[in-house]
Amino acid sequence: MNPSHAEDENVSPAALPVAETPFDYPAYIQGMRFFDPHIHMTSRTTDDYQAMADAGIVALIEPAFWLGQPRTGLATFKDYYSSLIGWERFRSSQFGIKHYCTIGLNSREANNVPLAEEVMELLPLFVYKEGVVGIGEIGFDDQTPAEDRFYRAQLELAKESGLPVQIHTPHRNKKEGTERSMAIALEHGLDPGMVIVDHNNEETVKSVLDKGFWAAFTIYPFTKMGNERMVEVVRQYGPNRIMVNSAADWGISDPLAVPKTAALMVMRGIPVEHIRQVTYQNAIDAFAQSGQINTADFADGLAIDQSQKFNGNTILRGGQQPRPDKHSVLIK
Amino acid sequence: MTLLSIFNDTATDAERQWLDTKLAAATPAKLAAFVAAPRFIARRNVPGIPDWTMDQLARVLLITSLPTEPEDAYVKAIQTLFDTAELYEFVALYSALPHLTYPGRWLFQATEAVRSNMGPVFDAIAFGNTYPADYFPEAAWNQLVLKCIFNDKPITQITGLDQRANQTLANDLSNFAHERWAAGRTVPADVWQLIPRFMNETLLADVKKLAQSPDERDRLAAQHVIDQTDYEPAKRLSVTR
Numbered sequence: 001m002n003p004s005h006a007e008d009e010n011v012s013p014a015a016l017p018v019a020e021t022p023f024d025y026p027a028y029i030q031g032m033r034f035f036d037p038h039i040h041m042t043s044r045t046t047d048d049y050q051a052m053a054d055a056g057i058v059a060l061i062e063p064a065f066w067l068g069q070p071r072t073g074l075a076t077f078k079d080y081y082s083s084l085i086g087w088e089r090f091r092s093s094q095f096g097i098k099h100y101c102t103i104g105l106n107s108r109e110a111n112n113v114p115l116a117e118e119v120m121e122l123l124p125l126f127v128y129k130e131g132v133v134g135i136g137e138i139g140f141d142d143q144t145p146a147e148d149r150f151y152r153a154q155l156e157l158a159k160e161s162g163l164p165v166q167i168h169t170p171h172r173n174k175k176e177g178t179e180r181s182m183a184i185a186l187e188h189g190l191d192p193g194m195v196i197v198d199h200n201n202e203e204t205v206k207s208v209l210d211k212g213f214w215a216a217f218t219i220y221p222f223t224k225m226g227n228e229r230m231v232e233v234v235r236q237y238g239p240n241r242i243m244v245n246s247a248a249d250w251g252i253s254d255p256l257a258v259p260k261t262a263a264l265m266v267m268r269g270i271p272v273e274h275i276r277q278v279t280y281q282n283a284i285d286a287f288a289q290s291g292q293i294n295t296a297d298f299a300d301g302l303a304i305d306q307s308q309k310f311n312g313n314t315i316l317r318g319g320q321q322p323r324p325d326k327h328s329v330l331i332k
Numbered sequence: 333m334t335l336l337s338i339f340n341d342t343a344t345d346a347e348r349q350w351l352d353t354k355l356a357a358a359t360p361a362k363l364a365a366f367v368a369a370p371r372f373i374a375r376r377n378v379p380g381i382p383d384w385t386m387d388q389l390a391r392v393l394l395i396t397s398l399p400t401e402p403e404d405a406y407v408k409a410i411q412t413l414f415d416t417a418e419l420y421e422f423v424a425l426y427s428a429l430p431h432l433t434y435p436g437r438w439l440f441q442a443t444e445a446v447r448s449n450m451g452p453v454f455d456a457i458a459f460g461n462t463y464p465a466d467y468f469p470e471a472a473w474n475q476l477v478l479k480c481i482f483n484d485k486p487i488t489q490i491t492g493l494d495q496r497a498n499q500t501l502a503n504d505l506s507n508f509a510h511e512r513w514a515a516g517r518t519v520p521a522d523v524w525q526l527i528p529r530f531m532n533e534t535l536l537a538d539v540k541k542l543a544q545s546p547d548e549r550d551r552l553a554a555q556h557v558i559d560q561t562d563y564e565p566a567k568r569l570s571v572t573r
Contacts, residue, residue: 082415082416085418086418086419090451128368129418
């Protein structure tokens with residue numbers, strides 16, 4: 001199946017089966033730009049960056065999270081936060097993708113209370129950095145008292161710094177955890193328009209939108225949303241305050257989840273303007289409340305900062321990464 | 333022109349006012365202002381200082397206004413900024429090095445920039461910065477130049493290139509060129525300006541090769557060496573036209 005077939009045949013796009021074998025989905029999203037507001041690039045390869053740039057991703061947000069195993073000291077937290085505003089930001093720029101991040105203490109590691117207390121003292125050094133667009137990802141995992149304590153402390157930090165909050169909702173007891181996360185945010189006086197509730201599903205979305213929060217959906221194989229379900233959510237609820245992300249990390253995940261979902265939406269008849277909102281604009285509107293997003297940095301599909309030009313000529317400082325031919329057996 | 337007058341000539345009223353207030357503040361407020369600078373100073377080029385931006389200049393002015401006594405407190409304050417720096421903060425910190433007190437205390441931090449994989453961080457220490465030429469020992473200087481060449485960056489932007497040229501670096505360049513040539517790769521022609529004062533038999537063979545290169549830039553580089561050197565065997569070479 002290809003785009004011309006979809007136009008030729010007299011059936012509704014929604015009724016068409018989608019082949020699971022290799023398939024030319026990029027043809028459906030030619031020229032579209034995407035913003036992935038949740039992806040953990042420190043866990044991804046340069047191949048991913050190149051594929052993401054090719055698929056139209058022009059900017060992304062990397063939330064601070066845990067690394068697959070618990071950290072044992074403050075210095076590793078510091079170096080991790082530094083890498084999000086340093087090396088990873090630069091690495092991303094080499095592939096033409098603008099990199100932002102959110103900074104926070106994740107819910108799992110909130111359970112190491114002595115260390116978490118030290119991390120809380122470290123966070124103010126990082127949340128005011130350029131390109132930090134929120135406090136995140138924070139919230140509940142097991143819903144322990146320690147998680148509650150540090151979630152609340154970080155909500156206060158968000159208020160003080162005027163930054164949006166990116167909330168991770170738990171895998172287990174998701175509905176309860178989501179409701180509790182929102183109730184606590186309201187209790188602390190946060191404007192729901194400054195809070196992005198992440199990892200929603202069909203069960204949580206209505207309440208999140210009704211209360212005025214942003215609803216983010218993670219397209220992640222097996223454990224979170226599939227993109228066919230996502231298409232139906234947007235069909236049912238419309239595009240307002242909904243955003244799609246990949247949350248791609250060190251698990252089996254897909255850094256192209258946002259463009260693939262956009263392609264599926266095109267195929268299944270979601271209006272292009274709605275697709276643009278949920279895969280690009282809404283994430284910008286939500287996180288630009290930090291004052292740290294300048295769309296001119298990436299709107300033309302390039303994340304090349306003009307001030308980084310070398311002596312005003314076209315040799316870029318740091319340079320763009322050269323492209324090897326992936327299909328050649330020769331490595332030069 | 334002082335850095336402050338350059339800033340004041342270009343800044344808006346609001347920007348000048350913000351910086352004036354912060355320059356008069358106590359150390360903790362200055363350090364916070366260093367981090368927050370881009371929120372108040374728009375990123376745009378500084379007239380007359382290539383590759384500097386206004387927010388960077390404001391940051392340099394803030395740290396150069398810190399009280400320099402006692403020495404350890406001064407060093408610790410700046411070291412804390414290095415420890416938590418993001419990309420643009422690193423650039424500002426490294427471009428401020430020539431203006432800081434106790435220059436010897438920044439040597440390790442400066443060589444860390446040469447080891448950096450972040451292009452703008454390396455560039456901030458390497459290009460238009462007098463600190464390396466003034467304070468780097470020879471081995472660190474040679475690493476700076478070699479890494480610049482290895483990464484295909486223009487060595488001509490390094491301050492003090494000619495004064496700090498040395499025999500070891502010239503020999504290292506020859507070895508580097510041999511590796512590149514063996515791999516079927518090229519060597520940027522402008523690196524050969526580092527060898528005329530340090531010619532020996534090995535370098536002579538390299539210049540002979542350049543003199544016959546199909547690339548005109550190599551032949552021009554060979555001619556430059558021949559014109560500049562006092563080494564008789566090299567002066568007798570002729571370049572293919």
